[in-house]
Amino acid sequence: MRFGANYTPSKHWWHTWLDFEPDSIRRDLDQLAGLGLDHVRVFPIWSVFQPNRGVVREKAVEQLLELVRIGARAGLDVTVDGIQGHLSSFDFYPSWTQTWHHRNVFTDPDVLEGQVLLLRTLATALRGEPNFLGMTLGNEMNNLVAHNPCTAAEVDVWLDQLLEAVNAADPDHPHCHSAFDDAWYVDDHPFTPLASATKGAMTTVHPWVFTLNAARRYGPQSTEIHHLAEYGTELARAYGTPDRVIWVQEVGAPAPHIPVEHAVEYAEQTIGNVATCQNVWGLTWWCSHDVNRRFIDYPELEYGLGLFDSDGNAKPLAKAVQKAVHAELPKPVDRTTALLFDGKRSDSGPGGRFFEAWMRLAAEGRRPAIVRESSPEYLAARGVTEVLTV
Amino acid sequence: MRFGANYTPSKHWWHTWLDFEPDSIRRDLDQLAGLGLDHVRVFPIWSVFQPNRGVVREKAVEQLLELVRIGARAGLDVTVDGIQGHLSSFDFYPSWTQTWHHRNVFTDPDVLEGQVLLLRTLATALRGEPNFLGMTLGNEMNNLVAHNPCTAAEVDVWLDQLLEAVNAADPDHPHCHSAFDDAWYVDDHPFTPLASATKGAMTTVHPWVFTLNAARRYGPQSTEIHHLAEYGTELARAYGTPDRVIWVQEVGAPAPHIPVEHAVEYAEQTIGNVATCQNVWGLTWWCSHDVNRRFIDYPELEYGLGLFDSDGNAKPLAKAVQKAVHAELPKPVDRTTALLFDGKRSDSGPGGRFFEAWMRLAAEGRRPAIVRESSPEYLAARGVTEVLTV
Numbered sequence: 103m104r105f106g107a108n109y110t111p112s113k114h115w116w117h118t119w120l121d122f123e124p125d126s127i128r129r130d131l132d133q134l135a136g137l138g139l140d141h142v143r144v145f146p147i148w149s150v151f152q153p154n155r156g157v158v159r160e161k162a163v164e165q166l167l168e169l170v171r172i173g174a175r176a177g178l179d180v181t182v183d184g185i186q187g188h189l190s191s192f193d194f195y196p197s198w199t200q201t202w203h204h205r206n207v208f209t210d211p212d213v214l215e216g217q218v219l220l221l222r223t224l225a226t227a228l229r230g231e232p233n234f235l236g237m238t239l240g241n242e243m244n245n246l247v248a249h250n251p252c253t254a255a256e257v258d259v260w261l262d263q264l265l266e267a268v269n270a271a272d273p274d275h276p277h278c279h280s281a282f283d284d285a286w287y288v289d290d291h292p293f294t295p296l297a298s299a300t301k302g303a304m305t306t307v308h309p310w311v312f313t314l315n316a317a318r319r320y321g322p323q324s325t326e327i328h329h330l331a332e333y334g335t336e337l338a339r340a341y342g343t344p345d346r347v348i349w350v351q352e353v354g355a356p357a358p359h360i361p362v363e364h365a366v367e368y369a370e371q372t373i374g375n376v377a378t379c380q381n382v383w384g385l386t387w388w389c390s391h392d393v394n395r396r397f398i399d400y401p402e403l404e405y406g407l408g409l410f411d412s413d414g415n416a417k418p419l420a421k422a423v424q425k426a427v428h429a430e431l432p433k434p435v436d437r438t439t440a441l442l443f444d445g446k447r448s449d450s451g452p453g454g455r456f457f458e459a460w461m462r463l464a465a466e467g468r469r470p471a472i473v474r475e476s477s478p479e480y481l482a483a484r485g486v487t488e489v490l491t492v
Numbered sequence: 493m494r495f496g497a498n499y500t501p502s503k504h505w506w507h508t509w510l511d512f513e514p515d516s517i518r519r520d521l522d523q524l525a526g527l528g529l530d531h532v533r534v535f536p537i538w539s540v541f542q543p544n545r546g547v548v549r550e551k552a553v554e555q556l557l558e559l560v561r562i563g564a565r566a567g568l569d570v571t572v573d574g575i576q577g578h579l580s581s582f583d584f585y586p587s588w589t590q591t592w593h594h595r596n597v598f599t600d601p602d603v604l605e606g607q608v609l610l611l612r613t614l615a616t617a618l619r620g621e622p623n624f625l626g627m628t629l630g631n632e633m634n635n636l637v638a639h640n641p642c643t644a645a646e647v648d649v650w651l652d653q654l655l656e657a658v659n660a661a662d663p664d665h666p667h668c669h670s671a672f673d674d675a676w677y678v679d680d681h682p683f684t685p686l687a688s689a690t691k692g693a694m695t696t697v698h699p700w701v702f703t704l705n706a707a708r709r710y711g712p713q714s715t716e717i718h719h720l721a722e723y724g725t726e727l728a729r730a731y732g733t734p735d736r737v738i739w740v741q742e743v744g745a746p747a748p749h750i751p752v753e754h755a756v757e758y759a760e761q762t763i764g765n766v767a768t769c770q771n772v773w774g775l776t777w778w779c780s781h782d783v784n785r786r787f788i789d790y791p792e793l794e795y796g797l798g799l800f801d802s803d804g805n806a807k808p809l810a811k812a813v814q815k816a817v818h819a820e821l822p823k824p825v826d827r828t829t830a831l832l833f834d835g836k837r838s839d840s841g842p843g844g845r846f847f848e849a850w851m852r853l854a855a856e857g858r859r860p861a862i863v864r865e866s867s868p869e870y871l872a873a874r875g876v877t878e879v880l881t882v
């Protein structure tokens with residue numbers, strides 16, 4: 103299992119594309135490599151990279167490449183999200199998708215053409231870098247659904263077309279997409295679990311403890327919270343093929359959902375429990391550095407999510423992650439007992455009937471798989487010998 | 493009367509803040525100075541200058557200063573619009589005013605605080621530059637009204653607060669605001685003629701021939717079009733004090749409203765007719781350079797408005813403006829006959845009863861003033877001896 107961090111530049115946050123300072127980035131990445139992490143996930147800002155639908159800025163692409171190479175020198179691999187889109191509560195729309203030029207970013211064919219241009223340009227530039235890991239279409243693009251209404255069928259088409267564009271530009275790396283938890287837990291959300299679990303090279307999960315108020319509902323030291331990322335991983339597995347690789351792409355300890363004094367325990371438990379899952383590509387902590395307080399208006403919890411503070415000091419969390427990376431983690435376990443999930447998405451989320459049934463088993467020390475079908479062939483492929491129902 | 497151009501960088505348009513290339517800007521400004529122009533109006537992009545409500549980027553301010561100094565070396569004065577806001581059909585909103593952070597840009601106190609920070613920072617940085625002319629709050633901010641509903645009273649408060657901030661930061665230069673023609677011609681538009689004619693150091697007018705389809709309605713070679721900027725200037729005068737200085741801040745020849753073959757004639761007529769108005773600070777042509785075709789999605793007319801094409805070749809329009817600048821223009825005339833305007837704003841716009849009455853006089857070779865009151869004191873101050881009614 104690989105360990106990394108979602109990179110949030112200490113000095114300029116992702117406004118660093120406007121004020122690109124290699125020395126500051128180098129210091130940040132050296133710190134992360136120093137923890138034993140092996141990769142970072144990085145985020146172009148859409149409006150800065152593509153200020154016009156027909157123009158992906160050459161200098162921005164050069165700076166992205168420079169960032170990847172700074173990563174290489176630090177000993178880090180780099181994975182790149184294409185379209186931001188959404189980051190830490192802020193949406194970054196280029197002017198050509200807004201107001202007088204408003205066009206739905208999921209369904210408008212001209213916007214799609216622009217997005218394809220951006221992703222193709224980035225993938226083409228990145229594919230030759232030895233430490234490039236692949237692209238994610240964009241960070242939690244489903245945050246844009248509220249302002250760009252679309253159906254599940256439209257999202258599926260959009261995902262297929264963008265993934266095809268990236269795969270065509272760079273067939274050599276695994277490319278993914280990502281969604282925040284509504285995809286898994288909200289019944290009518292147009293980003294579906296099947297889209298997450300079948301499109302792209304891996305399934306990405308972002309099991310955040312604030313989703314549906316999970317940490318407040320169960321408590322920050324509860325079974326439900328300590329096993330949340332493990333559960334999210336196993337739930338995702340139920341929607342894909344048995345051998346589908348899963349990437350815990352974002353997980354973090356947002357206060358006050360996880361009070362600061364419990365953050366280390368939360369990280370240890372989360373990492374240890376995810377480690378028991380089969381076929382996990384890796385775990386990427388959110389995030390590397392606290393948001394500098396000179397940047398205002400972020401939700402309060404965004405300021406304290408870093409492994410390092412914005413002055414570059416390692417927080418206790420950094421040491422916990424460092425320890426986990428170097429420790430003998432639990433081995434992936436054979437999950438021979440599965441819990442059959444045949445309900446609605448909301449049943450499987452925090453507060454849901456299925457979620458709580460799975461957590462009751464976890465509280466007994468069991469590590470159930472999750473299945474959505476119980477044919478002998480499927481169960482055999484999953485290595486499941488016993489199926490429980492809720 | 494001073495002559496200048498609204499500067500539109502030939503290489504990167506105003507995305508030049510993302511790709512700042514002094515050499516290209518120097519070539520552009522040398523070309524403009526070569527025509528005999530004495531100033532340019534320039535446009536920071538809000539989302540680039542202030543990506544976060546609490547942060548006005550130092551580097552952006554430095555680049556703005558560098559642009560002003562390149563202007564100085566070319567022999568050009570520079571006037572700076574603060575908040576873009578709106579340019580050539582595109583709106584540039586920072587993410588902290590959009591979607592999850594949506595706040596009305598005219599009425600939200602936190603947004604106001606951010607705008608004050610931006611304007612104060614720019615005015616403070618600019619005030620010491622010998623060729624700095626002053627600021628306009630932003631280009632036609634009333635284009636943002638449609639997506640930020642507000643009342644006239646709210647706009648007045650907003651204008652007063654921002655002008656106060658700029659004047660406090662730089663008491664040495666005249667600072668203005670600007671609005672597109674709806675302020676003058678649309679009855680319920682919250683930017684009012686009185687706000688334009690009484691707030692800030694000068695009244696700015698942007699008499700565009702496409703407003704209310706004027707050029708199509710009357711024809712590109714009509715009295716109405718050739719006298720449109722003169723009329724707009726005199727109408728603006730009716731709303732302010734008799735000695736109020738007026739700046740024809742934007743005027744241009746958009747095809748097909750003004751077909752290319754009539755552009756030179758339109759420029760000559762417009763400049764010559766504006767020259768007959770008293771107390772005009774200057775005329776600033778829109779714009780310096782055609783929009784490069786690699787930038788897509790602009791309304792078609794935006795691509796051809798330049799004095800120079802995007803390769804830097806002077807168009808016939810450039811020569812017409814150059815000739816006008818060096819020619820003996822008509823002298824300001826005493827407008828002893830006034831037409832009394834006591835109608836609604838819409839009466840005074842193209843197609844309106846008052847507009848057409850004034851134009852009938854102009855067609856007879858007369859140059860009427862416009863007054864909104866007829867007290868002997870006021871008329872005396874205006875030098876008006878005869879008042880006609882519509």
